Amino acid sequence: MLWIALYFPALSLDWVERRFPEALIPAIGVTVRKGNQICIQQANKPAQARGVMEGQPLASALAVFPDLVIMEQDSHEEGKALQQAVYAALRFTPNIAIQNSGLIAEVSGSLKLFGGLKKLCQSLNRVVTAQGLQLSAGIAPTATGAWLLARSASSGTVINGKGEEFRILLDALPVGFLESAQPHLEVIRGIGCKTLADLQRLPRSGVARRFGQNLPAELDRAYGDAPDPQKWFEAPEDFQQKMKMMGLIENAGLLLVPAQRMVEQMCGWLALRHAAVSAFSFVLHHEYSLRQPHKFTSINIHLSEQSSDPAHLMLLLREHLERTKIVAPVCELELTADEIAAGADGNLELFPTMQSETTSLNRFIEKFSSRLGPEAITGLKVVSDHRPEYSQRLELSGRGALNRFSKRGRNSQIIPPESPRPAWLMEIPLELKVQRGRPVYESPLKLLAGPERIEAGWWNDDAIARDYFIAENDQGQLLWIYREHNPVEKDKGNKDGNWYLQGLFG
Structure with a gap:
């Protein structure tokens, strides 16, 4: 297993600072009560620049800088800040446990997905730092070991304890980093134990008898000599x-x-x-x-x-x-x-697929719809009607319309015609001139394909009967033209009818 621990040394101050716009952060001091006296627990850089220091009595701090913004330490707000940091870190691993002033993440299953330990640690630190929290990080094969290394690192740095150097780094840590050693620090230091290595050399039974079982148990968990179970963070059902x-x-x-x-x-x-x-x-x-x-x-x-x-x-x-x-x-x-x-799952193929291209189009439409408003984006919707003027219509890019635009080719039940159709249709068909029996559009037209007869609309008052052709002019433009099919006129011997331009091919 491999663990990354993130320690937030200024958590009491960070949860306050990040609620101000960055340009408007004032001089802030977070206070804590020590006996009958209220002291400055943490002060930000603007406050330190005006002479406010950590451990300073509140009265002295206000005498130095009367405009100091005072905030009392709030463990509830600190817990909320930790929870929000966990939310951001869940993108990289689901196995995260919350500590008093930080979090521990098990990342062995995420290394390959995020490009190795170095890139994963950089991404994790970047995302959590963006939450407005100062941090130091530690990497180790044990959860407690990683936490101790993170606490010993200076703000903004990472101590990598992976591999053979793990025990060497752990041995050099001061005894004061152990939580179970806090009530006995004076005695432990009095007998000459300054580092974890010094404490490890003492007889185990004597340490347990004098300082309790928790101290040697914490040491064993840190070095990996005993199991170190963690309680994973459980996210709520709704966000x-x-x-x-x-x-x-x-x-x-x-x-x-x-x-x-x-x-x-x-x-x-x-x-x-x-x-x-x-x-x-x-x-x-x-x-x-x-x-x-x-x-x-x-x-x-x-x-x-x-x-x-x-x-x-x-x-x-x-x-x-x-x-x-x-x-x-x-x-x-x-x-x-x-x-x-x-x-x-994201598309991991070498070449783009239809799914990835559709996603890019959707994001493009969403971006411009958000910038210009939904009424500014329109799209074509295919309608089940053989009559060209009724076969498509414009729709606003509302929520439902966006889905129809992007999924029309995949999910539409409309059967496409066998002959090609131009995307650009005339709103009103343009009547063409005729020279020597040939329709003219900038030049006499050459018929390339057709006729294709379309008869529809007989069920209402807008029936059509047309013969469609694909034609080309001297400029190389491809046009979709037609002439009315009228059996009565043909019976009279009048085979030539008027020609109309319906649409243009791209």
Whole structure:
């Protein structure tokens, strides 16, 4: 087995900072109570630049910088931030366990799929860091070992304990990283044990008798000498995430970063269920006011084909956001997966198939529909009627229309004609001039194929009886022309009728 542990050293601060737009992050200090005194547990860089330090009494911090934004440590909000990080990481492995200030992921089954350990670790770190969390990572063949290495790494770095160096790296770690050693640190250090290697050299029975069974058990789990079972994260049946903003947002551009984080979380949840979303909604909740009747603005997005690609879903959401008018300041965001379906495996073939080409067309249509509005995109729908002027019609690219455009060739029950048909049909057939018995369109036409007789519409007042030909002029244009078939006129000896242009071939 192979484990990647992600440790969030500034979790108490990160969950606060990420709720501000990046350009508007103030000087923030997170406080914790120690006995009867309230102290600064963590301070961000703007606060540190003004003299606020970790461990500083709150009164001293406010004396140094009176405008410091004070937030009390909130374990519930930290737990929500951890859960959201797990959602994002589920795209890479379903086996994730939550720790106090981080998470542990078993990734041995994901290495081949994501291009090896290095690429997988980089992708995992990138996605979790994009959630607004600072992290350090550790890689090891045991879960506890990876967690200890991650805690010992500096922020933004990775310690790779895979292979023979694992025990060497573990031996050099300070005893203070062991949770079960926390109540006994002074005694352990007093007897000369500074590292895990020092603790390993002590008699096992004596360590257990003096410090309890948990300490040697934790050591055994870290080194792989004892089983280390983990409780995997269990995702809920439905996806609905909310994020409260620390400030009031009036610019849609400032919502893109938190929206991106929420979309990544939804895609991780979908990956865990081997599913894709076909409809989702993004709701902007507005600040309550008696003068403001708008409580929320809902952006509902329907896809022509289900997708779990965060880049594509975010592109659609961004286009909708840019066209959405912010009627009131936004104080909370909400993302919901409204309709999900079983996800289809990606196309891994060397050459593109019809499925991949259809998916590209659908995404192209969705992108422009989101940018210009659904009323700006139209498509042709085939109608079961032999009369050319009734055989197709334009439809708006609504939700149902998009599906019909993309699936017409695969699922349509309409039987195609044996003779070719032009895609460009005249709205009203154009009557052609005739020279020496030959129809003319920029030049006398040469008949290449035909006649093909179409008789239809006898059941209503719009019956037709025509003989169709494929013709070519001197410029090489191919045309679809016809003349009326009238048996009465033929009986009178009048075989020549008027010629009409019905359509042009590409």
